[in-house]
Amino acid sequence: MLRSDTPSNIAGALAGSFDDLTRGIGDVLTREQLAIVMDGKATDAQLDAVMRAVDLNGDGVMSGLESVIIKSMPTDATLANALQNQLEANGNKALTAAQVRQALSPIASNERINQLIDRIDVNGDGLLSAQEITSARIGGLSGSIAQSLSGYFDELDANLDGKLTFAELKDGLDGMATNSQLRAMMRASDINADGVISGLEAVVIKSMPSDSRLATVLRNQLHATRTRQLTHAQIREALNSIAPPTPSCGP
Structure with missing residues (x-):
């Protein structure tokens, strides 16, 4: 077994x-x-x-x-994806701790499940909401997609021109992420800020650290806004779709 x-x-x-x-x-x-x-x-x-x-x-x-x-998704993101599908089966109603354990116990230990609940349930109400589950899922998912683009580039490049447009990325990843999340992933991978992802960029971002990909998002956001600096609010808005902040818990 x-x-x-x-x-x-x-x-x-x-x-x-x-x-x-x-x-x-x-x-x-x-x-x-x-x-x-x-x-x-x-x-x-x-x-x-x-x-x-x-x-x-x-x-x-x-x-x-x-x-x-x-293959490259962290454990917590993989488990959060299982909860995402369970959430949809539950009519998008917040999951109780009992429902989370029922969904995950066949493939995760009690210790791992308890750790996941503690991390995801940021408001401490004993329920895992759609927003909390999405936040736990999307960071790992976006990083894994970035690492996978080069290996699946030709399949995603519908017109075989050597460039991935947002439309092609959206079609290929349909249902995996929202439009805003996909746009943020696009900005993270578009190293030269030309609006598309080239085959070379797909190879380069595969080995880039997460912080470097997030920095690419911010550089492209600077380019889009034509400003010399971003406010804290603009930074949060640019990164929230693929790197949601984890609210600090009380003592």
């Missing part, structure tokens, strides 16, 4: 074996196909939880692009 204390390892293992798992059955992995290839090595609850974790756009399957992105 799958171990329940290594959610990122579970998702990463699936992503790393995506081609083998989908060989002969198409270019996506469904819950039913996953059950067949796992052949009794996971419970139904584990299979459901794993699919919620790896399904980044909420369409019920794992695509090749999702398998690439998932």
Whole structure:
């Protein structure tokens, strides 16, 4: 059976074996196909939880692009993605601690779940809201997308001109992030501020530290506003979509 204390390892293992798992059955992995290839090595609850974790756009399957992105996502972002899908199944109503544990216990230990709840529940009301879950998810997701662009560049570059436009990024990542989040990701990857992501930029940003990508967002924001400096409010507005601040908790 799958171990329940290594959610990122579970998702990463699936992503790393995506081609083998989908060989002969198409270019996506469904819950039913996953059950067949796992052949009794996971419970139904584990299979459901794993699919919620790896399904980044909420369409019920794992695509090749999702398998690439998932491989570099941090554990907390992977678990937050599972909660995002659980939240939508719950009618976008805030999740209670009991619902969070039920959703994650098949693939995460109690200690990991408690740590995640403490970190995400910034207002301490005992519920995880859509905003809190999105904040926990998007930072890891945006970084993983940046690291994955070079490997999936040709598939995203619909007209094969060697440049990714916002429209192409939006089509390729449909359902994974909001328009504002995608625009912020675009600004983080557009190193020369020409409004597109080139193949070279996709390679360069793969190894750039997170702070350097955020600095690229701010440099492009300066260029867009044609000012010499940004206010604190402008900085927060520019970065909030892909690096939401974590409010400090009380003593």
